[in-house]
Amino acid sequence: MADTDAKASNFIRNIIDADLAANKFAQRRWSGQPGPATSLKVSHGGTPSEIDTAKIRTRFPPEPNGYLHYGHAKSICLNFGLALDYAGACHLRFDDTNPEKEEQEYVDSIVDAVKWLGFDWGPNLYYASNYFDWMYEFAEYLIQSGNAYVDSQSADEMRASRGTLTEGGKASPYRSRSAAESLALFRRMKAGEFADGAHVLRAKIDMASGNINLRDPAIYRIKRATHHNTGDKWCLYPMYTYAHPIEDALENITHSICTLEFEDQRPFYDWLLDKLAEGGLLQRPLPQQIEFARLNLSYVVLSKRKLIQLVEEKRVDGWDDPRMPTLVGARRRGFTPEGFRRFAEMIGVAKADAWIDMSVLEGCMRDHMNETAERRIAVLDPVKLVIENYPEEDEELCEAPNHPQKPELGKRPIPFSKELWIEREDFAETPPKGYFRLFPGNTVRLRYGFVVKCTGCVKDDTGHITAVHCIYLPETKSGTPGADSVKVKGNIHWVSAKHAYAAEVRLYDRLFKVESPGAGGRDVIDDLNPESKRVITAQLEPALKDAQAEERFQFERHGYFVADRIDSKSGTPVFNRAVTLKDSWTAK
C-alpha cells in the first residue's frame, strides 16, 4: 500500500504544511501515555518526558453506539492517511461518555472495521472513559477559577432561558452562586447525593452570545447508568462538548478533524482548552479542531436512525447484510479495503457539501478487483447448449488464464463436453440489431474452447426455450494452431453441464431505487429497491467449489463476486455479487 504518488492537495494538508513549516509542534512532549501537563514533567517511569516524535497526531473518535458505515470510512481514511503521510500517529479513541447508548459489542465491531480497512493505531487505542478522573479534576478547577457553576434548574427551565436562535438567553438564578457553593454541590453530585437531572454543571461564558453553544453549555450531568468500561464508578458523566477537547489535549492531538456540524462548537473547544492551559493543566500548543464536509452518497442512507429502522423492521438481513452501507455489510458484499481507500482519495476533502454518486464507490471497487481478482466462469441464468457433432461420452480439457493481464497467475483446466450450460441471454432466436452472440446460423467462440455454429433451439409447449443446438468446429480449439482460423465477433462463456457446481449465488443491487431515499418527507421504506437481492442457483465451473470464504473472483462477463464469509462451507461456497462489470451493451 506504499503510495509514492503525491497526494492531492486539500485545505487540511495546507494547514498541516503551514504548521509544520512554522515548527509549531516541535516542543510537544509525550510520555507515551495520554495525560495532563502535570504528568509530563516526569513520565510514569520517573524519567523526563520526551519530545513527541510523532510529527502530527490525529484521531478517529467513534462513539461505540453503532456500526461504522461508509461515511466513517471517509473519516478513517482521512485521519489515518494523514498520519501515515506525515510520519505521525493516529489514535483510535472511543468517545464513550454516554453509558446509556454504548456497548462493548460496538467497540469490538469498530476495532474490526478499522483493522479491516487496513489501518494500524499501534499502541494508541484509547477510551475517553479512562480520562474521567482528569476531566473531573479539570471541572473542579473550572469551578474554582470562576469558569463553571452548578445550575439547579430543570432541563425545561434551562431550555426556556437559553433563548432562541435570534434572541439571547437569560442568566440562570444559580449563575451567581459562589465558587465554594458550586464546588460543594459538584462534589455531592459526584458522591451520588442527588437524583439524575437534579443539577448540572455549566461552563460560565456568555448567555447573550449569538452562538448558542456559548450560552453556558452543560458540561456534566448526573446519570446513573452502568458504563461498559467504568462500570458503576461514576454517576455523573461529562458531555461530549466538554470531554472531546480534553480528550484531544490529553492525547497530544495536533489536528482534531471532525465534520462541519461541529463548526459552531469550535469557539467553545478553544475557550475550554485555553482556560485549562492557563491553569497549567494542559500543555501548549493546544490541539486545533478542523471541520470538513461529511460524505453524502446517492442511493444510500447513512443516518443511524434510518439504518436502525431497516434492521429492526427486517427490511434487510441484519447490520451485515451486504446491501447495508455498513463496513461489516461492505465486507460481506465483497467490497475491498483498497477500494474504500481509493474512493476516499478520489472524492477528496473539502468544506463544500458534496453529493457523491454511488457509482463512484462502485467504480473504485471494480477498479481494484479488476486488478486483483482471478477470473472464473459462472453461468447465472443457465440454458443447455447441445453440441450435435460432439461425441456423447467424450470430454476434454480446455485451459483458461486466471487473469488476462497477469499471465504469472497461471492457467487452470476447465472440462468440456457435449452438453454445456450457457447464459440464456447469450442466445436470441431473432437477434436485435447489433447483437453478435448466438442466433441461428451465427458462429461464436465458446470462450477458451471451440467456435460453434448455432443450428437452432428446442422449445417446450409454452414456447419456452429449453435448449440451444449447435455444431462445433474441432480445429478451432483455443490454444491450438487452428484457433484463429475462423474469425468470430461473439465470445460467450459456458460450463460443462456434467461437471458444473450448482451453487447459491446472491445477486445484490442497490438497496434504494431513488437517488435521495426518504427525501421530500417520504418514508425511506417506500424508496426501497424491491430487486436489491435475488437468490439464484447458478452453474459454476468446478474449480469454484474450492473457493475459500472471502475469496473474490471476477465471474467473466458478469462482475465481481465473493465467497460469503458467513454462509460458505468448505466445499460448498455461496457467492455474493459485489458489483457488476461495466456494460456498454445492455446500457443502450
Add this chain to the structure above:
RNA sequence: UGGGGCUUCGCCAAGCUGGUUAAGGCACCGGAUUUUGAUUCCGGCAUACCCAGGUUCGAAUCCUGGAGCCCCAGCCA
C-alpha cells in the same frame, strides 16, 4: 444585520500571498488494441470560476453589495 459555513466543467476538486493555456480524477464522447460488448491505450471535454458593481496594465483570486444552499436552540455525539 442571531451565529457559523459553503458556492470553480455532468460529479468531485486544485488554485485563492492577483499575471497559469483555470491542475487532476470520475463520468461522458471519439478512435486503437482485445478470445470478457470488460480491461488497457490514445485523443476530446470550463474565454469560464453564484450574480452585480468596483480597484488594477491585469481578478476565480482584492473590495462593496446581493442571491442561493447547509448547520446550530439535547442534561446526544
